[in-house]
Amino acid sequence: MSVTIKDIAKLSGVGISTVSRVLNGSGFASPVTKQKVMAAVHELNYIPNNNARNLKRTQTKTIAVLVKSITNPFFQKMIHTIEQKTMLRGYCLELRNVNSNGQEMLIAQQEVMDKNLCGIILMGGGFEYTEEDFKHLGVPCVLLTVSADDKVNKDLYSSVIIDDEAENFKATDYLIKLGHKRIGCIYNAYGQLKTPNTLRFEGYKRALLENGIPFDPLLVSSFNTSQSGYEFGFNMMKNLMMRNKDMTAVVAMADIMAVGAAKAILSEGLRIPEDISVIGFDGIEVAEYYSPALDTISQPAEQMAVSAIDALFAMMQGEKTSHIVYEAVLLKRGSCIGLTNHS
Amino acid sequence: MSVTIKDIAKLSGVGISTVSRVLNGSGFASPVTKQKVMAAVHELNYIPNNNARNLKRTQTKTIAVLVKSITNPFFQKMIHTIEQKTMLRGYCLELRNVNSNGQEMLIAQQEVMDKNLCGIILMGGGFEYTEEDFKHLGVPCVLLTVSADDKVNKDLYSSVIIDDEAENFKATDYLIKLGHKRIGCIYNAYGQLKTPNTLRFEGYKRALLENGIPFDPLLVSSFNTSQSGYEFGFNMMKNLMMRNKDMTAVVAMADIMAVGAAKAILSEGLRIPEDISVIGFDGIEVAEYYSPALDTISQPAEQMAVSAIDALFAMMQGEKTSHIVYEAVLLKRGSCIGLTNHS
DNA sequence: TTGTAAGCGTTATCAC
DNA sequence: GTGATAACGCTTACAA
Numbered sequence: 001m002s003v004t005i006k007d008i009a010k011l012s013g014v015g016i017s018t019v020s021r022v023l024n025g026s027g028f029a030s031p032v033t034k035q036k037v038m039a040a041v042h043e044l045n046y047i048p049n050n051n052a053r054n055l056k057r058t059q060t061k062t063i064a065v066l067v068k069s070i071t072n073p074f075f076q077k078m079i080h081t082i083e084q085k086t087m088l089r090g091y092c093l094e095l096r097n098v099n100s101n102g103q104e105m106l107i108a109q110q111e112v113m114d115k116n117l118c119g120i121i122l123m124g125g126g127f128e129y130t131e132e133d134f135k136h137l138g139v140p141c142v143l144l145t146v147s148a149d150d151k152v153n154k155d156l157y158s159s160v161i162i163d164d165e166a167e168n169f170k171a172t173d174y175l176i177k178l179g180h181k182r183i184g185c186i187y188n189a190y191g192q193l194k195t196p197n198t199l200r201f202e203g204y205k206r207a208l209l210e211n212g213i214p215f216d217p218l219l220v221s222s223f224n225t226s227q228s229g230y231e232f233g234f235n236m237m238k239n240l241m242m243r244n245k246d247m248t249a250v251v252a253m254a255d256i257m258a259v260g261a262a263k264a265i266l267s268e269g270l271r272i273p274e275d276i277s278v279i280g281f282d283g284i285e286v287a288e289y290y291s292p293a294l295d296t297i298s299q300p301a302e303q304m305a306v307s308a309i310d311a312l313f314a315m316m317q318g319e320k321t322s323h324i325v326y327e328a329v330l331l332k333r334g335s336c337i338g339l340t341n342h343s
Numbered sequence: 344m345s346v347t348i349k350d351i352a353k354l355s356g357v358g359i360s361t362v363s364r365v366l367n368g369s370g371f372a373s374p375v376t377k378q379k380v381m382a383a384v385h386e387l388n389y390i391p392n393n394n395a396r397n398l399k400r401t402q403t404k405t406i407a408v409l410v411k412s413i414t415n416p417f418f419q420k421m422i423h424t425i426e427q428k429t430m431l432r433g434y435c436l437e438l439r440n441v442n443s444n445g446q447e448m449l450i451a452q453q454e455v456m457d458k459n460l461c462g463i464i465l466m467g468g469g470f471e472y473t474e475e476d477f478k479h480l481g482v483p484c485v486l487l488t489v490s491a492d493d494k495v496n497k498d499l500y501s502s503v504i505i506d507d508e509a510e511n512f513k514a515t516d517y518l519i520k521l522g523h524k525r526i527g528c529i530y531n532a533y534g535q536l537k538t539p540n541t542l543r544f545e546g547y548k549r550a551l552l553e554n555g556i557p558f559d560p561l562l563v564s565s566f567n568t569s570q571s572g573y574e575f576g577f578n579m580m581k582n583l584m585m586r587n588k589d590m591t592a593v594v595a596m597a598d599i600m601a602v603g604a605a606k607a608i609l610s611e612g613l614r615i616p617e618d619i620s621v622i623g624f625d626g627i628e629v630a631e632y633y634s635p636a637l638d639t640i641s642q643p644a645e646q647m648a649v650s651a652i653d654a655l656f657a658m659m660q661g662e663k664t665s666h667i668v669y670e671a672v673l674l675k676r677g678s679c680i681g682l683t684n685h686s
Numbered sequence: 687t688t689g690t691a692a693g694c695g696t697t698a699t700c701a702c
Numbered sequence: 703g704t705g706a707t708a709a710c711g712c713t714t715a716c717a718a
Contacts (some may be wrong), residue, residue, distance in 0.1 A: 047456055336394075400697070
């Protein structure tokens with residue numbers, strides 16, 4: 001079958017462990033031996049079996065990032081930053097995508113065991129982690145963009161987040177202060193889970209409440225399907241417009257949805273912001289390159305990524321866990337306008 | 344340390360192999376035994392070690408997709424389709440991202456060995472595969488969106504592609520037939536490699552040639568940086584506009600670049616398509632949701648994915664390799680206009 | 687400097 | 703139905 005370390009040993013006329021030593025750089029071997037071994041390796045196109053390796057190895061200097069839906073453009077900057085910072089510290093990074101709901105911790109445990117990880121970062125998804133989860137993991141764990149329930153002992157994990165509720169309060173309040181009263185809301189209700197989106201929705205409701213504007217379910221679209229974010233935003237916005245002729249603004253709980261919503265508005269022959277103001281959330285590139293550029297609540301993605309990796313390495317060195325809440329920035333790019341200026 | 348199959352065997356009072364059998368569903372075990380084993384598994388939170396598993400296992404019913412830069416939105420539809428089709432056939436799918444240049448085949452070999460794959464799909468990247476590569480792999484291999492050099496024996500691999508040169512000829516020719524003569528070109532020159540982008544560039548040049556329009560290097564922007572596609576398109580377009588006041592159209596060799604280019608145009612106070620016509624390539628969602636929606640050469644992503652997976656399973660059943668070239672569709676959405684209509 | 691041999695945790699092949 | 707036991711390919715003491 002496949003060529004193994006034995007074949008290399010045989011061909012180069014040395015012992016198995018010598019081959020292993022040469023390949024791993026550990027221990028010493030005479031230059032001549034090295035030559036012979038390497039020659040055999042190339043001749044037979046030998047590739048070491050990682051399973052056999054990991055089975056024995058203890059320390060791997062590897063950490064992992066588990067991303068819930070890696071295709072989310074918001075995560076890309078973060079991942080990139082984490083990759084760089086990890087390399088810089090001389091560690092390897094294992095990047096893994098997760099789709100399955102609620103299974104992320106199982107996959108995390110699996111990964112920790114398989115790869116002998118010394119730490120792990122979990123990003124995306126919901127807030128459904130339990131104390132057991134962290135205990136089972138066995139290695140330091142940092143949650144990024146999500147956290148665990150307040151009941152969970154905060155010494156078991158670190159977290160780097162924003163205050164989703166407060167930030168979307170900020171977005172909604174901004175529109176209200178601009179004079180808007182009929183404000184649509186588009187968000188992704190993912191099952192009954194507590195997610196960043198549901199928190200943002202709470203912020204939307206609180207902003208209405210505190211400003212004395214009645215909450216109107218007709219202004220909310222959150223029917224969850226498996227469509228893409230763009231398509232989702234587009235369809236939800238179409239619905240909202242059909243149901244609410246008096247709507248003057250919309251807050252979308254993700255920029256991709258905001259883009260879809262914007263397209264829906266423009267395709268109806270309406271203008272942004274003159275007819276309807278639009279604000280998104282996250283701060284991804286598309287919102288910036290869209291025309292018109294869309295206002296958004298921009299998360300400090302790079303800083304968050306840096307903090308996450310810092311927190312992880314701190315934990316790996318035995319330091320305490322940390323829980324950072326960053327502040328997001330309301331970027332005004334012109335897709336929202338005062339109601340008095342509406343035509 | 345970690346809890347192993349032995350612990351489960353001990354706790355549940357059965358033999359190791361019985362535990363293995365219960366967990367794998369293979370072989371038989373009495374309901375009572377099953378109960379006991381499962382109870383122990385849950386109590387100790389046992390997770391089987393994949394390395395040890397893969398070391399022994401022969402048939403895994405698993406195939407893999409190696410994607411060169413998984414963040415490329417064009418690949419996402421394809422990956423999704425491949426995932427579904429794979430599950431449908433009762434196989435597992437291993438999705439893996441590759442960044443390293445030219446190392447994709449090494450990673451592929453590694454993956455094949457580690458996971459005992461029975462087949463692999465490679466998407467993205469360049470055309471640099473050799474005969475040796477496929478021979479070393481040891482399992483059926485399908486190239487998706489790229490192919491190997493013509494010198495490589497076509498019985499060694501399957502491929503599903505479009506004719507990048509011809510398709511971008513189509514795009515450029517379309518603009519020329521609309522009356523454009525000063526047509527900008529934005530593409531990503533990735534080292535000296537032969538990539539879809541370089542082929543598309545060839546198509547651009549041939550269209551000019553066959554229509555008797557002189558090729559002007561000033562109209563080409565391909566300075567390769569590590570920027571994102573949007574940023575890249577934006578900056579390249581800024582350059583082009585600065586250098587060519589008489590440019591009336593631009594062809595971008597990827598939709599993300601086209602979006603960046605469009606933003607650059609609009610941010611200069613120019614209009615699309617009245618002042619400058621824009622056409623992209625690939626057919627991703629953002630181009631559709633952009634405002635104005637962008638014309639593009641749309642690749643039949645789903646069909647291509649289906650063909651790739653079909654080809655792979657065919658090979659796995661001992662059938663011959665296949666080499667399919669799909670035709671892309673020129674989508675006219677209004678971002679290109681006849682020159683006579685230019686204001 | 688090099689080789690021998692004992693595991694790593696699992697599965698597969700047998701006997702029972 | 704179930705339980706020993708021999709691999710799987712490698713790393714790592716330890717011995718030479």
